[in-house]
Amino acid sequence: MIFEQITTGGCQSYLVGCADTCAAVVIDPEKSQIDRYLALAMRHGLRIRYLLDTHTHADHFSASRQLARQLDAPLVMHRASPAPFVDMRLDDGEMLAVGRLRLQALHTPGHTMDSMCLIAEDRIFSGDTLLIGATGRSDLPSGDPEALYDSLFNHILHLDPALKVYPAHEYKGRSHSTIGQEITDNPRLQKRDRAEFVEMMRSLNLTMPTHITEALRTNMSGGKTVADLLSEAAERVPFMSLGELKSRVDAGDDELIILDIREREAYLTAHIPGARLLPRGQLELRVNQELPDPTRHILTCCELGLISTLAASTLRTMGYQRAVALDGGMKAWRAASYPVEHGPAQ
Structure with missing residues (x-):
């Protein structure tokens, strides 16, 4: 044996x-x-x-x-x-x-x-x-x-x-x-x-x-674990670093759509300057209205960088082939002392 x-x-x-x-x-x-x-x-x-x-x-x-x-x-x-x-x-x-x-x-x-x-x-x-x-x-x-x-x-x-x-x-x-x-x-x-x-x-x-x-x-x-879903999504999605996003925000890059997929309360408390609010639970139902151009460069962000990975993967499945996720999420953005906005988007 x-x-x-x-x-x-x-x-x-x-x-x-x-x-x-x-x-x-x-x-x-x-x-x-x-x-x-x-x-x-x-x-x-x-x-x-x-x-x-x-x-x-x-x-x-x-x-x-x-x-x-x-x-x-x-x-x-x-x-x-x-x-x-x-x-x-x-x-x-x-x-x-x-x-x-x-x-x-x-x-x-x-x-x-x-x-x-x-x-x-x-x-x-x-x-x-x-x-x-x-x-x-x-x-x-x-x-x-x-x-x-x-x-x-x-x-x-x-x-x-x-x-x-x-x-x-x-x-x-x-x-x-x-x-x-x-x-x-x-x-x-x-x-x-x-x-x-x-x-x-x-x-x-x-x-x-x-x-x-x-x-x-x-x-x-035989269903999938959360880790399975995240791993599969991460295999299909590119990521953008905190530093790269900050440089784009500082430069006023209006070609990149920053999509904050947290709930409204979290978004109003603090979000990346210029970010739009589209909660993950409403993504599929509102995507055509909120993102009419599937060729746009879209970055999803959430609190920890996990749900945004799933969201970016979903967007790519739906035809938004330039969807990417923020590496680290809002928690890492705040920890780096990068700028935030409060309240509704201006």
């Missing part, structure tokens, strides 16, 4: 390959590590044949769908996964053949309804069902502490104690454990009575993951 463990903060993902056939699977890939998975596969001479998520992640953005499209490889999850774009759905006890390697699926609901673990030779990829010194939480959407008890005490903990445990999360720098070590040392597994375990899980009172809504939305639907 060719094996690589990739750590991203507390998230753990794995490249597992067959040395004989050069076939590989990436388990729980994280979006920021796409290039790393590809580089590791190339270094080992592997072809990634499958992308697999052990469950629907709520705290980070899965790279499975993007890699599946990029590599023309199937995306694999448990049959209970709500994601409509899954290519191969595994049932409890079924195996995924990766060259001569066999990864056996074990349905382990509790953290989520679609959670599964994978047993491969001497190790188990335990997802968020069993962690090192802990278990996955059961208070997220589709979580169930009763089901988690059954998955742990009636299934996983009956496996070979020597099996190495490789979870989807680990926050203390440990690479792995064993089932035997977890049975002995894991404080949550000392609550062997069902009622006590369930009560403990319901009383954890953990904070919600930072990106839970966006992560669940994108991981379940």
